[in-house]
Amino acid sequence: MAFDKKLLDIVACPVCKGKLEYNKEQDSLICHADRLVYPITEGIPVLLADRAEPLPAE
Numbered sequence: 715m716a717f718d719k720k721l722l723d724i725v726a727c728p729v730c731k732g733k734l735e736y737n738k739e740q741d742s743l744i745c746h747a748d749r750l751v752y753p754i755t756e757g758i759p760v761l762l763a764d765r766a767e768p769l770p771a772e
Contacts, residue, residue: 717741717754727752728761744769 719736727734727745734743734752743752743759749769753760 717757717759721759725759725761729763729766734759 717736722734722736725734726732727748727750729748729750730745732745732747734745737744740751741754743754745752750766751769752766
């Protein structure tokens with residue numbers, strides 16, 4: 715199941731309530747403000763702070 719990009723208009727980072735960016739290569743959502751990466755499982759974003767991974771250094 716693919717992620718519906720329309721969800722980006724209504725979902726927010728659970729930590730800072732900021733915008734999330736979709737990463738198609740890793741099938742995840744990124745919060746640049748908190749430097750966190752949220753996984754997407756079977757097309758559903760897992761927006762739980764304890765399931766987020768730190769954003770790798772660029």
